[in-house]
Amino acid sequence: MKVLVMYVDEFGYTPAQKNLESAEEITEGAVFTDSILAFIQVEENDEENDVKSREKKLVNHLKWTARKNNCKKVILHSFAHLSESKASVEFTKQIFDEAEKRLQNAEFETAQTPFGYFLDLSIKAPGYSLARIWTSL
Template sequence: MRILLIHADYVNYEVETRGKFAEEITPDRKEGSLEDPLIAFVSIEENDENSGTESGDLVEKAFREIRKVASKIKVRNVALFPFAHLSESLSSPDFAVSVLKDLEDRFKKSKFNSFRAPFGWYKEFEFRSKGHPLSILSRTVRLN
């Protein structure tokens, strides 16, 4: 799993067009916004799916990495964006959606204010990044 983390003043998204592998969404998920978020652009990779371990282990490790950065920059708002552009070797869409949903649930159970942008939709999104030393980071999460 590859993650690009950006601390922003705000983030907004609105779905535009359904892609080939788009998940079904309810009307309330067609847009979202957060103030002072840590945005996590997440790409689930083929080796994540084929690692032979439970996806829960991957979710927990990713959660800890994102939470660690959120703690350092003192934010409780996390925006999760599926972002296939971080990898050339992607997992299946079904596996990616499952991992992203579990990661979203993990943040909500930990009392973070969060949203997960829908998988497989072309989205218009806007954010304004901050400019401090921890405002843009990347992480690679591996199970083996």
């Protein structure tokens, strides 16, 4: 799993193009402030492990990043451009849903960008050391 995390002053998206037939129809965008934005790519080799172990590793990293940025909001964004390897749609979505539940249980505000869409993005992010963190989990 590859993860690029950014602390954002503001992040917004608008659905541009549906690219997954089974995705629900979404036409409205959203805007978030003072949040951790996680660009996440679940890779094929992640499927060799169970969902729970991969999701727990992801959540621990996101919670650490949020603490470092004094933040309690996390946005999960599927971003299949961090690696050539891709897990199945079903496995990826399951990790996202389970990670969101775990974060909510830890009293984080959470959101997921629309899964199965290309999105128009607007990002305003400050330029300091821990505002951008990349990792391979």
